[in-house]
Amino acid sequence: MSSKRYTLAQWLQQAEAGFREHAQWRIPGVADQSPRREAQWLLAAALSQTQAWLMTWPERELTEAQLIRAEDWLARRLQGEPLALLRGEHEFWSLPLTVTADTLIPRADTERVVEVALGCLAQSDLSAPDILDLGTGSGAIALALAHSLPQAHLVAVDRSAPALAVAEANGRDLGLSVQWILSDWFSALGTMRFHLIVSNPPYLAEDDLHLLHLQHEPRSALVAESNGMADLWQLVTMAPAHLQDHGWLLLEHGATQAEAVREALQQRGFEQVQSWQDLAGQDRVSGGQWCVSAESTLADR
Ligand SMILES: C[S@@+](CC[C@H](N)C(=O)[O-])C[C@H]1O[C@@H](n2cnc3c(N)ncnc32)[C@H](O)[C@@H]1O
CATH class of the missing domain: 3.40.50.150 (Vaccinia Virus protein VP39)
Structure with a gap:
């Protein structure tokens, strides 16, 4: 993706296509990994928003800073980097851990x-x-x-x-x-x-x-x-x-x-x-x- 402007829905669509094409992010044997869900998780996390928020505002445009972050995370995620490391946080026993x-x-x-x-x-x-x-x-x-x-x-x-x-x-x-x-x-x-x-x-x-x-x-x-x-x-x-x-x-x-x-x-x-x-x-x-x-x-x- 380039410096072009994207709505949330457009960005999600392109990210989903990226996930469909790349195999590295998939863990063999894990059945419930869907490109669409991965794209939604990634964008929600990159924008520090919920997935419900993404679905509510599909026509909202990403700011330049949001786009830069989302694209950086997408590139790293497609290479297999776990979402938890991109976020720098993971929940365990309901405790947020860095x-x-x-x-x-x-x-x-x-x-x-x-x-x-x-x-x-x-x-x-x-x-x-x-x-x-x-x-x-x-x-x-x-x-x-x-x-x-x-x-x-x-x-x-x-x-x-x-x-x-x-x-x-x-x-x-x-x-x-x-x-x-x-x-x-x-x-x-x-x-x-x-x-x-x-x-x-x-x-x-x-x-x-x-x-x-x-x-x-x-x-x-x-x-x-x-x-x-x-x-x-x-x-x-x-x-x-x-x-x-x-x-x-x-x-x-x-x-x-x-x-x-x-x-x-x-x-x-x-x-x-x-x-x-x-x-x-x-x-x-x-x-x-x-x-x-x-x-x-x-x-x-
Ligand atoms: C499988 S990880 C578990 C981390 C954490 N307890 C968890 O469950 O998420 C194993 C941990 O043991 C540590 N470790 C490995 N060898 C060790 C050793 N000889 N003495 C102390 N810690 C060790 C590693 O640095 C790593 O943090």
């Missing part, structure tokens, strides 16, 4: 981790639990838990300083209290112990085909060695040293990794080992409870 190229865009699936965490904590009568979010990225899980449990003491770590800065700013903007720590997993946590440790660690294999469509998010947030299992195994091994008696470890993982994670938890000596399903019925969160008797039994072996 996201950048340094953070993973929090996925709706990860809200299941938050639900499971709240369920596990509800079984105990702790009024102010100590909770750790490992690999916090934008701060999504930690902030959702801090929002839901105002009495809890939240600690969140990431080894990416730029990601941690985004998480910290999100906490400040939302007025939620979390202790942010730059750390390679548990390395900077000393002897801290928690009633709940939760993590959505990198779990994709290096050759996972999904990576072709995730090029705008940090690889270090997505990929783990040993066919995607290395970080999951490391967290299962190290977590007991940082769990209170009867504390829970909850891990998000890929749909094919549940059995391996449960096996690792059982071998490490966790109790109540189980998996929880996402909305599609797939096992996407696994965890277990660490009981001190298990620790002493293992030490005796």
Whole structure:
């Protein structure tokens, strides 16, 4: 598109045609991606308006500044850049979070981790639990838990300083209290112990085909060695040293990794080992409870 003037309806029509022609923005296997809807989402976001507003004023002309922004976003979106990165914001657990190229865009699936965490904590009568979010990225899980449990003491770590800065700013903007720590997993946590440790660690294999469509998010947030299992195994091994008696470890993982994670938890000596399903019925969160008797039994072996 050029410096010509466009009404909203005209711009949408041309953008829709662009989406129809380009394949890069499509995610294979996702059925409900429609060029028309993409064009509407993009323009509404670029103008900071609702889609209803676009539909109400089809004959309104875009200003020059609006046109420049909409065209920039369209070009980037057609190359596969997620809308959340164009907007610089994404909603998680109904909280608006800033996201950048340094953070993973929090996925709706990860809200299941938050639900499971709240369920596990509800079984105990702790009024102010100590909770750790490992690999916090934008701060999504930690902030959702801090929002839901105002009495809890939240600690969140990431080894990416730029990601941690985004998480910290999100906490400040939302007025939620979390202790942010730059750390390679548990390395900077000393002897801290928690009633709940939760993590959505990198779990994709290096050759996972999904990576072709995730090029705008940090690889270090997505990929783990040993066919995607290395970080999951490391967290299962190290977590007991940082769990209170009867504390829970909850891990998000890929749909094919549940059995391996449960096996690792059982071998490490966790109790109540189980998996929880996402909305599609797939096992996407696994965890277990660490009981001190298990620790002493293992030490005796
Ligand atoms: C899959 S992302 C999850 C981000 C966020 N928790 C979410 O659910 O949206 C994994 C995060 O773990 C962090 N990470 C990877 N390896 C790490 C390590 N060794 N120590 C601490 N954080 C790590 C990455 O920087 C990234 O932010």
